[in-house]
Amino acid sequence: MAWARAHGDWTADDFERVIWSDECSVEKSKDPRQQWVFREPGEQWLADCVHPKEKDQGISLMRWGCFWGKRKGPLVPITQTINKTRYIRLLRRHLFPVIHQMISFGMQLENILFRQDNAPVHKAYSVMDWFERNCIELVEHPPYSPDLNPIEHVWVELKK
Numbered sequence: 089m090a091w092a093r094a095h096g097d098w099t100a101d102d103f104e105r106v107i108w109s110d111e112c113s114v115e116k117s118k119d120p121r122q123q124w125v126f127r128e129p130g131e132q133w134l135a136d137c138v139h140p141k142e143k144d145q146g147i148s149l150m151r152w153g154c155f156w157g158k159r160k161g162p163l164v165p166i167t168q169t170i171n172k173t174r175y176i177r178l179l180r181r182h183l184f185p186v187i188h189q190m191i192s193f194g195m196q197l198e199n200i201l202f203r204q205d206n207a208p209v210h211k212a213y214s215v216m217d218w219f220e221r222n223c224i225e226l227v228e229h230p231p232y233s234p235d236l237n238p239i240e241h242v243w244v245e246l247k248k
Contacts, residue, residue: 091230106201106227107186109154111166112243115147151246152178154186155239161186163246172212179218187224203227203237 095102150170154161162182168174183202190200202224204210219226230236 091228091233091236104157105190105195105199106203107154107156107161107183107190108203108237108239109152109161109183110205110237110239110243111150111152111170111207112246113148113150114247152182153239153242154183155242156186156190159189170209172209172214175209175212175215176218183224197223198225201225201227203229205229205237206231 150166151163152166153163162185164178164182166174166178170178187197187200191197202219204226206229209215
């Protein structure tokens, strides 16, 4: 609520200067559109009430992505466990081109904001120092508030 009050007067232009980012795991055989079945007692084993699940090795791929305004950023596969060093490398390789694109559209670096969640790797001292050294201003993300990041809706579509 505090975040909403603090940003309640933002215009569409204010939101368009934010680079919204996140990571997401896309897993084989996972259905984000969970189906609910309402049934009578004794019907639980009827074919219409059962959604079989394949047994597999749990194949998944982690992705990092971002967007700003109506423009997509990269969708980057993450093939190793992410740590602070790998996260900084990812940002250096994939965030800088997005920032340069924004600048080419007439935005000033000091007006560009970056939004990430509160994952421990995002809050590591070396990562925060990297943002400061590169003059990248962060939008504070309230804890336990994934719904405040519109990229969460992108992940739902990706998983479909």
